[in-house]
Amino acid sequence: MLHDQSSPSAIPGDDHKEPNSKERQMELAIAFILRAGVLISITVIFVGSILMFAHHPGYRVGHNHISYRKLVVHKFRFPNDLSGVYRSAASGDGIGIILVGLIVLLLTPIARVVAGNIEFMRQRDWKMSIITFIVLVVLAGSFLLGKHG
Amino acid sequence: MSPLEFTLILLAISWFAGLFGSLVGLGGGVVIVPVLTVIFHIDIRLAIGASIISVIATSSGAAASYVKDRMTNLRAGMFLEIATTTGALSGAFLTSYLPEKFLFILFAVVLTYSGIAMYTQKHHGALLTVSNDRIANSFNLHGSYVDKATNELVEYKVARTRVGLALMYVAGMVSALLGIGSGALKVPAMDLAMHIPIKASSATSNFMIGVTAAASAGVYFARGDIDPVLAAPIAIGVLAGALVGSRLLAKLNSETIKLLFLAALAAVAIEMFIKGV
Structure with missing residues (x-):
């Protein structure tokens, strides 16, 4: 009997050939979250870039374009908190929309830690639930402390 | 140069960085940061911020x-993330206190090490069938995967979790300090120290890199070090290149590519070192 102790009675329709179908469920959920997050964020970043160049003739090639150097120095201001990004994106600014995409990308791996945490709790694997919860606390800390550090 | 031209050039460079990075098993970050700092004279902190974003994209993909494909050891990965994320958080904080010159020199050292590690990946940790590591047994970090070449189920036990945790802390810190995935540090930690087979080690390393990078990217974002004008073309370019690279991987003779990349790495390492001293 190679079944794991936690599931002695199989649910009807459960795949008997897959002894760790719960594990498989987690794997598929994680793979989906990662793929979807990357796809959505890259699309948003792409759209934001197009809008940025569409709205700023000076960013394009021409006689009166500005130098790229003005945009890639610390003096160039762009929103660096969630409400600032929201305001900028809501006004249709390309840079704000790029930042929304970057935040979605940043949240993608975090979302899969959340998924793992929920799945471990459902499996009543308390040890791994605590471990994944600590990781989430550290991740939350990075946003909070970055502001004050 | 206008911003549009700059964006298109960055897109192309990032595409090549992603392509070659995935062919030789190193991320695009090791190429992006030197390109931005050495060729375009961009502040190393903005370069690192843009690079860490591309690291999240490629590693998540x-x-x-x-x-x-069930290559990843999810439990071991999620367990070790405690160390990689705390390491990343410490590293992201240190950057504001460390002088720029130090970052350049550290980059040169890590590049040199990565190059050597990439070329001499011959000795592996032996496959264990029993383990008396208390942490690994208690959290059941052991795993298995199906080897695609032989179609056999490879079952393995994990050992020395404590050493693994310590090394992962360092790997997380280096990743945050330099804006790279630091898979070259994570893989040997799992393969040599913890006896996780090399294929499972690299898959699990990839799995952890995204979360590690997200921990430091949070700090960089709040600090205003993630410049959208830089990050956008780099994220798109590196990801697109890495996708092509992973498809080509099976068809190409990687020895020649490795040698070419090694030569490039050496040149970049010297360049970064000179900027540091």
């Missing part, structure tokens, strides 16, 4: 396929 690759991790999705590895997890689906």
Whole structure:
């Protein structure tokens, strides 16, 4: 009997050939979250870039374009908190929309830690639930402390 | 140069960085940061911020396929993330206190090490059938995967979790300090120290890189070090290049590519070192 102790009675329709179908469920959920997050964020970043160049003739090639150097120095201001990004994106600014995409990308791996945490709790694997919860606390800390550090 | 031209050039460079990075098993970050700092004279902190974003994109994309193919040791990965994320948080903080010159020199050292590690990956940790590591047994970090070449189920036990945790802390810190995935540090920690087979080690390393990078990217974002004008073309370019690279991987003779990349790495390492001293 190679079944794991936690599931002695199989649910009807459960795949008997897959002894760790719960594990498989987690794997598929994680793979989906990662793929979807990357796809959505890259699309948003792409759209934001197009809008940025569409709205700023000076960013394009021409006689009166500005130098790229003005945009890639610390003096160039762009929103660096969630409400600032929201305001900028809501006004249709390309840079704000790029930042929304970057935040979605940043949240993608975090979302899969959340998924793992929920799945471990459902499996009543308390040890791994605590471990994944600590990781989430550290991740939350990075946003909070970055502001004050 | 206008911003549009700059964006298109960055897109192309990032595409090549992603392509070659995935062919030789190193991320695009090791190429992006030197290109931005040495060629375009961009502040190393903005370069690192843009690079860490591309690291999240590529590692998440690759991790999705590895997890689906059951190559990743999810439990061990999630356990070790405690160390990689705390390391990343410490590293992201240190950057504001460390002088720029130190970052350049550290980059040169890590590049040199990565190059050597990439070329001499011959000795592996032996496959264990029993383990008396208390942490690994208690959290059941052991795993298995199906080797695609032989179609055999490889079962393995994990050992020396404490050493693994310590090394992962260092790997997380280096990743945050330099804006790279630091898979070259994570893989040997799992393969040599913890006896996780090399294929499972690299899949699990990829899995952890995204979360590690997210921990430091949070700090960089709040600090205003993630410049959208830089990050956008780099994220798109590196990801697109890495996708092509992973498809080409099976068809190409990687020895020649490795040698070419090694030569490039050496040149970049010297350049970064000179900027540091």
